[in-house]
Amino acid sequence: MDSLRLLVDGFGVALEPANLLWAFAGVLLGTAVGILPGIGPALTVALLLPVTYGRDPVGAFIMFAGIYYGAMYGGSTTSILMNTPGESGSIITALEGNKMARAGRASAALATAAIGSFVAGTIGTVMLTFAAPMLANLALTFGPAEYFALIVLGFTTISSVLGNTPARGLVSLFFGLTLGLVGIDLQTGQARYTLGLPQLLDGIHVVVVAVGLFAVGETLFVASRPRAREQVTQVRGWTWMSREDWARSWKPWLRGTAIGFPIGALPTGGAEIPTFLSYALERRLSSKPEEFGHGAIEGVAGPEAANNAAAAGVLVPLLTLGLPTSSTAAIMLAAFQQFNLQPGPLIFTQNPELVWGLIASLYVGNVMLLLLNLPLAPWWARLLRIPAPLLYGGILVFATLGTYSLKNSAFDVGLMYLIGMVGFVMRRVDIPVAPAIIGMILGPMAEQQFRRALAISQGDPSVFFTRPISASLLSLALFAILAVPVVRAYQTRKARYRT
Amino acid sequence: MxxxxxxxxxxxxxxxxxxxxxxxxxxxxxxxxxxxxxxxxxxxxxxxxxxxxxxxxxxxxxxxxxxxxxxxxxxxxxxxxxxxxFHLQTSWPAIGTLALALGSSVLLLERAGFILTAALLFFLVARAFESRRPWRDAVVGLLLSVFVYVAFTRGLGLVLPHGLL
Missing domain, CATH: 1.20.20 (F1FO ATP Synthase)
Incomplete structure (x- = not known):
């Protein structure tokens, strides 16, 4: 097996002392930002981009991967102990997990979440190890038309799946595409939408947008809401999962993994959907469905496994196609670009040390995370005692620092604050921000591939429909955009007949 | 009505x-x-x-x-x-305080330097969150700003405006 040999080489890279340290720093930071409300992995990686500039990309990516996986573990702790999800992938965990905690079973909930995350993360990483090279080989045959079609498919699925209505996702997507237009056109060198400002000639950096939407938008939103005293459930002592807990957990872990990885790997965006599906499935299959809503352990085990497997899945299109399907993945793509690396099929042959070192470090990171989270969860929970004024003050200080040090520009800081205000309004009317971030980074790529494809075909637009892969991807995109309203219309009609 | x-x-x-x-x-x-x-x-x-x-x-x-x-x-x-x-109520005083925090921070960053600007930003954000301990917020904000400034300029080699200090 070729990928096994490459994976062994990757472990050689990941187990170097310096890289082990990077991984450890990443999982520590990741767990912390996963636990803390208001700050997540996308924001953290964005803020660290300027710091890693000019350093070794292997170490930087190993740290980013640690943050990415770590946040998935940390998010569950907040969900279980506070009923406020630390991460969007942990919303479902709060349903049953917090009920368990209030019934005095916090440690069992934390344990099944941590072990389930480990099982799913590890199996997901194994699947990534074998799926990625296969997809990379397929992607070698892709030309500009196929890439364009793929990006369009990503746009439509991401914006119709995220958000309560497709219109919300699409508004966010097109806002991101507008931001992506700003700057010098890559093909002709003409300035677009720079409003005469020289600072905008290089375009708007994705870090400016991500930090604005996540840090400032979130701070404004939380500050504007009436403050509720959140109750942090104390973990008393450390009682291991009982035999019954194990018996009720292992199948949901595996089923969650089976749901999470493929959905994460498809360009549908994010780790939230698989958690919903896993929860619904566990409730249906459970022998004690009456416990759901009152602290059923299956409702923690399944969704937690699903979100970690999905996190591994998201790395498949990112590494093999350069297609990010979540905000964190979009920031990671920007990180690749910062190091002049283009993720895609070629990166597997041109930078095997980086790619396989990164994949191997995911195995290592999962082990570290299990050891860090299983016995130390009560200790980590102390982070939740940081008062909100200090937490959000700190978030804005780091947001300002990270944005300023991108280009040493106060203009960028001001722009970041402005985008943050837009982010606040988006949060207020429930428009998801992830499509904006994905749109702004993929928009210029879509345009470039579109124009390249037409240049190759000498201006004949039929290339997109006559090449089989491109044609099927575009039909899927059309289907994705039409399916949601049709299904909704059908449901409302059915509901009307009933009344 | x-x-x-x-x-x-x-x-x-x-x-x-x-x-x-x-x-x-x-x-x-x-x-x-x-x-x-x-x-x-x-x-x-x-x-x-x-x-x-x-x-x-x-x-x-x-x-x-x-x-x-x-x-x-x-x-x-x-x-x-x-x-x-549901239950969305917007607290405009908090938004106003935050707008003041952000505006002052853009204007001051390259004039007063990172440490003072960040400390003020921190303090004002804490006000927006209705903190009742202004002295604690001021001290924590100043300590954090100094620590971050030293760590990132000396330790990680970033350039931050030193301003008045």
Whole structure:
């Protein structure tokens, strides 16, 4: 097996002392930002981009991967102990997990979440190890038309799946595409939408947008809401999962993994959907469905496994196609670009040390995370005692620092604050921000591939429909955009007949 | 008519569309129109390219206008759009304090330097969150700013404005 040999080489890279340290720093930071409300992995990686500039990309990516996986573990702790999800992938965990905690079973909930995350993360990483090279080989045959079609498919699925209505996702997507237009056109060198400002000639950096939407938008939103005293459930002592807990957990872990990885790997965006599906499935299959809503352990085990497997899945299109399907993945793509690396099929042959070192470090990171989270969860929970004024003050200080040090520009800081205000309004009317971030980074790529494809075909637009892969991807995109309203219309009609 | 207290606002939500949502939808449409009309000032460049730098802006403009219209239609039709929006009350004093924090920080960053600006930002954000311990916030903010400044300039080699200090 070729990928096994490459994976062994990757472990050689990941187990170097310096890289082990990077991984450890990443999982520590990741767990912390996963636990803390208001700050997540996308924001953290964005803020660290300027710091890693000019350093070794292997170490930087190993740290980013640690943050990415770590946040998935940390998010569950907040969900279980506070009923406020630390991460969007942990919303479902709060349903049953917090009920368990209030019934005095916090440690069992934390344990099944941590072990389930480990099982799913590890199996997901194994699947990534074998799926990625296969997809990379397929992607070698892709030309500009196929890439364009793929990006369009990503746009439509991401914006119709995220958000309560497709219109919300699409508004966010097109806002991101507008931001992506700003700057010098890559093909002709003409300035677009720079409003005469020289600072905008290089375009708007994705870090400016991500930090604005996540840090400032979130701070404004939380500050504007009436403050509720959140109750942090104390973990008393450390009682291991009982035999019954194990018996009720292992199948949901595996089923969650089976749901999470493929959905994460498809360009549908994010780790939230698989958690919903896993929860619904566990409730249906459970022998004690009456416990759901009152602290059923299956409702923690399944969704937690699903979100970690999905996190591994998201790395498949990112590494093999350069297609990010979540905000964190979009920031990671920007990180690749910062190091002049283009993720895609070629990166597997041109930078095997980086790619396989990164994949191997995911195995290592999962082990570290299990050891860090299983016995130390009560200790980590102390982070939740940081008062909100200090937490959000700190978030804005780091947001300002990270944005300023991108280009040493106060203009960028001001722009970041402005985008943050837009982010606040988006949060207020429930428009998801992830499509904006994905749109702004993929928009210029879509345009470039579109124009390249037409240049190759000498201006004949039929290339997109006559090449089989491109044609099927575009039909899927059309289907994705039409399916949601049709299904909704059908449901409302059915509901009307009933009344 | 009911007096428009916060509570009655929540209960009467079914009566009309969410104004904020309508405003956002109109803003999206306006942005689309701007993208469309501003595209006329884009230089077409040397004609190597078959599509040219104006084509994608047209697509984006059309997308903004269309998605904004759908959002507006949805907001006007369904007066009670999403369950997460219940009990949304906006505390304008907090928003005002934060706007002051952000504005002052942009203006001061390169004049007063990072340490003072960040400390003030931290302090004002804490005010917006109704902290009742101003001295603690000021001290923590100053310590954090000094620590971050030293760690990132000395330790990680970033350049931050030193300003007055």
């Amino acid at each position: 009911l007096p428009s207290t916060d509570v009655s606002r929540d209960e009467s939500r079914g009566a009309g569309p969410d104004r904020a949502e309508v405003v956002v939808a109109l803003a999206a449409i306006a942005l689309g129109l701007f993208v469309f009309f501003a595209s006329f000032s884009i230089d077409l460049g040397t004609g190597y390219d078959r599509i040219g730098p104006r084509f994608f802006p047209y697509v984006v403009a059309a997308g903004l206008v269309l998605s904004g219209s759908f959002l507006a239609r949805g907001a006007l039709r369904r007066p009670n759009p999403s369950p997460t929006e």
